[in-house]
Amino acid sequence: MAEGAVLYLLSKLESFVEIVVQQQREGHEEWMSLIREFERIKAFLKAADSMEECNEEVKVWVKQVREIAYEAEDLLDEYTQLSAQDHQTEGFLRMIQTSVRNRKARHRLISAMKSISPRIKSICEGQQRLFDGFGTTERGSSSTSSYEDNKWQDHRGDALLVEKSDLVGIEEPKKELVEWLVQGASQCQVISVVGMGGLGKTTLVKQVYDDPAVKKRFTVRAWVTLSPSSRTDELLSDMLRQVASSITKTLPSGAETSKSSCVRMMIKDFLRERRLKYLIVLDDVWDMNKWDAVKCAIPNTNNGSRIMVTTRKSDLVSASGTECAGKVYNMKPLSSEQSHELFCRKTFKEKACPSHLEEICRQILKKCEGLPLAIVAISGVLATKDIRRIDEWELVLRSLRSEIDGNEKLKNLKQVLSLSFSDLPYYLKSCFLHLSIFPEALVVERMRIIRLWVAEGFVERKEGKTLEEVAEDYLDELLNRSLIQVAETTSDGRVKKCRVHDLLLEIIIPKARDQNYAIIVHEHRGPWPERARRLSIHKAFQIARESRSLSCLRSLFMFGVDESCVVDALSSELNLLSVLDLEHAPVSRFPGQVLNMKCLRFLSLRSSRIRTIPSSIGNLQNLETLDLKDTRVIALPVEIAKLQQLRHLLVYRYENISYTHNKYGFKTPADIGALQSLQKLCHIEVDDERDGRNITGLGKLNQLRRLGVLRLRREDGRNLCSSIAKLTNLSSLAVFAFTDDEEIDLHHLSSPPQLLQRIFLRGHLRTLPSWIANLHNLVKLCLRMSCLRDDPLESLQNLPSLVHLVLLHAYNWQTLCFKAKGFMKLKILGLDRFEELEFIQVEKGAMPCLEKLMILRCKLLKDLPLGIEHLNMLKVLEFFELPCELVQKLKPDEQNKDYQKVAHVPEIRYAYWREQGWDVTSVETSVEEEGSRSQSSSRSNELPPCWK
Template identity: 30%
Template sequence: MSYAGIQMFMEKLNQLIHCKDIRFFVRNTIIRSERPQFQLLYDELGSIIEALSIHQHLEKVNDLKKRFIDAAEEAEYIVDLFLSPALPWKFEEAWYLSSAHIRGAHIRNTFNEFSSSLNLDDVWRSFKSIQEEFMSMRIDSMKMNSSARTDNQYAPANTPITRISPGSNDEIVVGFGCEAELIIEKLVADYPKKLDVVSIVGMGGIGKTTLATKVFGHDYAKYHFHVRVWVSVSQTYDKRAVLTQILKSIGVKPDFEKAGEFYEKYSDSQLHELVHKNLMGSRYLIVIDDIWHIETWASLKLFFPHENKGSRILLTSRVTEVAKHASSNGLIHHMGYLNKETSWELLCQKVFHGNEYPEWSIKPGMEIVENCQGLPLALVVIAGVLAKENWSENFWVEIAERTGLYIVNEENGCLETLGLSYDHLPLHLRECFLYLGGFPEDYKIKVEWLIWLWVAEGFIQEDGNRSLEDIAEGYLMDLINRNLVIVAYRKSDGAVKGCKVHDLVRELCLKKAKEEQFILQTESSQFSNAITPPYKQVRMFINKDTYDPDFIRLPTQDLRSLLCFGNFRSLRDDISNNLCSFRLLRVLDLQKCGLNGFPRFHELLIHLRYLAIWILNENFPYSICDLWNLQTLIYITDCETTVLPYKISDLINLRHLRSQKGRLHFRQHMKPMNLQTISNVKLNDDFPKCFPYIKALRCNTFFDKCDFKSLTYLEKLKLTFHRRVESTAHNSPKGEPKNYITFPATLKALALLGCGLPWSDMSIIQSLLNLQVLKLHFQAFEGSCWNTAEQEFPQLRFLRLEGLNIKVWEAYSTSFPCLKQLEIFRCSGLEEIPLEIGDIPTLELIKIKECRHSVDESIRRIQEEQRDIGNYDLKIDVIPFEDINL
């Protein structure tokens, strides 16, 4: 649990205190009678959070925070147990008797442990102890501050000594040849003459320092630069230590230096002046290895003179934002993984030191290479294991089978380096990062889904007026920028749509999760081995490799999250018969596990915040509306249309509602809801009134008139018509144009299908000044010619035309001043792409699929014209359609 989780708990308490719209509260007199205690708990949590936040500089405050979080987690556990409805006695007895031969008597005790009263005595004692110790710490701190000395401004900090040399002379550098040449070429280029910065960015262990070493020792670098300096910046930046090490590396010694004194008598400003003075007039190369913070760069860049001598700085970092800040106009080189050939070469160099390798080593060696997945540090760690033992085929086979284990458990190898990235994560990112370890290996995670899960788990901390989802997206981008998460694929607007983690990073997540008691289970057997307090939240991830049919026998009140990544018959039966026993579940994802019907007594799972469920042969049950904590509901059914009950509006916390197969149908005259995203919904006349806060909408309609203008929060819209819309150009009184479709000015992404609009109505879309993505699918617009004329789409970055009956497209570069990507798919009648499209200065990619050969030829002419004027950045991707007769 984190402060974000406590915030979500406090919001629940606030609803328990004040909410009058939830039937669950209104009908339960016992819960209502405890409102004073809920209020007291709410106030106590808020006051302690405020105190710890204001005085977080005090020593030992982190220990107090941990104790406070544990106490808050225990309080939430007790409250949730109190709120959980009891099972009907007859069902409980029948379930117990039918399962006694496999479950034992402890199951009956589990039901009896659910408290009928709210006993927070232990929690109050914990809070009192925390407050007393906190007050004692404040008093001690004030005493220390009053007697603190102020004359130590020049004392060097107690930090690790920075390293001067890039490595030993016998360091084996394998691969990176092309990358090194690219960086060398940039470093020694005649332009710009002013000081320029080149950055190498990548995750820990990817080979940043190795590549920088190769560049630093390159013959051309030695020849070109008069002065070369290598400095490794420690994680805790020490300005004085860095200045001293730079001076030592270029051979500068103070006049009054005596043995043992070194640079202690110099102030920071004097050392700064010495560095600046001794670099003036020289063409220098400074390698700054392993820089972590933008603030560190802001300090370092002041050391170096900005003369027009062609001097360069080469820095390495795990954090992309640091590189962007330092290399605003220079090259940022993102490190990739080694291929199999280079990985094998590195392994052989490290083990056999240039000697021939035995024939028998190839098969297990290539398996080791495969397991290391191109991560240089992992290969080096395994090579170290192999090099220490006598070479034998059996030993290599054993190592190949246990590669992942060796990498993770090597005390001074891969884990230590990868672990540094975790140790330096801000606290608010740690739970989000550890959570990724639960997903199967090589699993591509949909970002939208991951964000909804993070929010439901309580990992996202409120920040002003921003939505939790926007904050969570920022968390993910931070992890990506730190090279701990890999971008798997992107959206049309360039945003990250899918992500994944390297297998070794996943192993790190699992190991750290165990150390931090962030209970993340991928095997049910792990439950029995974990000794943790009863209130600790257990999260269970099940896939085909880890499913154990006995998991249903686990201590049920510990389980807070259950995610299934496969469709197992035995699991379906277990879920259908016993899901109600997991009464404290917050997250339940069964969208891969098709159930014949809703599990019995599912309405008892009132703590669910996230529910994704696939029901084969049953419609939407009214009882879902009793799950008042729901934030996200993903409902998959084989029914063509799902009619939602009136009481769906009772779900006051519901923000995301998605149907992945059938269409959702809302009834007329419903109460307004707080939904932010809805997919596959049938529109009705009340729609704008019922969902005033909607941001993303995928909808179907049979209406000719669609007015979205009142949806002032709407940013993403996919609109599908099931019959042709009458042209707005017809039957309109002269001088009074009337559009059947209207959009809000907030719209950023729009996809249309089947609208049947004439191209003259493109002015409706052209007026959307914030639009960045436009996708026109089959029959979205009809007509043989689209002439953009003087139309301008000022912010449009992505345009797709798919399956349209257009023949002639007249366009100008001024119509799309910001366009980056153009896609033309299956427009079989289109004759060519306007040549003016190539003159758009921002255009990066044109993709053509299954169009006429004449379209392909026009694209190639565009590319040739651009190359003639020196534009080699425009990429062309053509998939021909051979069946079209010209």
């Protein structure tokens, strides 16, 4: 963990020395000395990171390094801030006064810096003592690790001994896995069972391994457990013994002491002999090298043999380059009913939960989120409680975090969940701990996380990639390790929102506090330490009025607070703050205190009530993200052009009136082309003649990935095309006309950015721009109010990557035909507001991957699409505001021939707009009896996806 802090400090020190010190020379030697000392320390931190958990001396040393790195960073930023004030001061007399005052402050900072040097030398001497006998320390560490690993092995043994009668919700996954093993192709297959720790992967696979049908199918079976510290030669020897004993073969002499390469050959020879079918289980695979080493010993006998792998890392098997085909089973948590059944079995010994404890038990189970290990472990604690003493049960619920930390019965749960964190490299540990700042059960947007990580300095620069792209790789790693859960995906398969399991939060929040990394303050939960680095306030009131210094605070987050709490917190001295996240904060005016935060890199006032941005925003020279989405801001001051570091500028909102979906952006008198670091610009309004320079200036933003332009006039189309052609990194483009009746002239774009993946156009096009049909990377296309003269399907149906297509009043169809072999990758199709449309035909072989079909506001469409039965992958069918004659054909009836065409679709919905809301009727396949239907009604103000 300290390695990240030191690396971040070193990058800042080097930049500082290069730019500022060369100009002023003051303190140059002191700063260079700091760099040299921290570079010495950095060399040892990677080794220390792996030893920190099990060696108290190393833990103390790392803490000292972290604290002094933070202190040096604070001094550095204070120094930089003072220099910036000298340059920004206006007026000769005021400049002299400021310069004198700041010079005194700089001398104070250099003195403080000099006082750090002996402390660093002392830390280096401590480092020398720790690592001089590194071999001894490493051996000691290994023995500690071995002791921990033995305990880990014991608990894996517990998972292998679980009785079938103690299991819940295992029959269906077991049945599916057994079928995968005993049926299917003769080619060797790798079957991976993937999921977070505690989901019961080992328990499930052991039940499959011992199934009679599996035993009968595979003559040779071997179970190998890959512990974190196990050696490859030991694993191979264990496998060899099991394989040999399966076919009653004695081991060749010297096999136990042979080299790994020889043992691999012996295993291969045994498994090839008589072409026997084998099943090899590799339990809890963590390390790619071990997996590759073991895999090399397993031949592809092409006779129906199987390899089963349990792992927390979903990318491990696919990345290994195995020649065997593969299937992946993603472990799911228990349902609420299954969780309740397991909980009652373990807590009340098969009896029902007492009525007076039902609410407490419900809240405890909610924390477990279907994790079997957690349910069993917490049940073990509760089983000892007096069911008459409701206060004892409430105490467990309130103090679950401390129970996990200190209760012996929950030690296994903590170890299993902590193992994934301990296995992380240092750069991912910082990122994962950062997620502790979010409240439990909160679903967080992917890009919010990525922008925060960049602003916090967690992301290392890599050649050829933006910081955001590197941060996305980090997020993918955490997802692949099952430490983050996907909560929502986009139509083209990208992660949109994610969250952390509540129990993992209970593990990482204490770690964040212990390392002074982040402090979480809940309502009525006491003060924070003096030198908090990051502070996240959850529903707290008047906390900031306590006499605590926040001068070292770098990041401040607020969730569910009232306006007085925001005012109190911001009234503190927060000059070094780099991240201020006030999303959904109840503020009506731009907080004036923010303008003094010269180190600020991330500012979010999303979903607040502010309306204006002061011109002093130009003082925030380090700002990288300005998020004003869903506020009432409609214009930005000319000073916005001063923010040369700005990478993400989000100023827009949606308004839904009836079922009309309107989008509003912002205007700026500044030349937007001055902001050449911008990657996302959404959404700029350009309906005024004075905005012509902004349209031309867009071409200067060569880092831009996402662009939104609203209220475009026809005469500005040529200039916009000229600018877009220069944006070679652009992946998403939204262009809305001045009004729905205005024409968008995009026909002058002869050379569009080839990385374009998503296009949203609203306004008359007349003819479809020819360049759209040549975008091989295009995955999503939305054409609204296009009023095309020619049928666009002929041009669009061959787009090789198109996944999501929305057409709203795009062409005046009476008959709409999707031809065979057209739209081969399309998964989502939305058709809206075709007032003359009477007939839809889907030829066999068209849209073979279609999963969701939405048809809306087509008042003459009275029949189901002809050929809809050919859409075998269809999962969701939605009809909104369609004639009653068509809706009647959706009602389940064995005699209804029209219904039989859509009987294979699991979910069918139809709705009508009634009194400012949708009356939605859902017809879904019953879970209890596949093929039967259940019908339910609901009311919603949400717009259908076509309008979003």
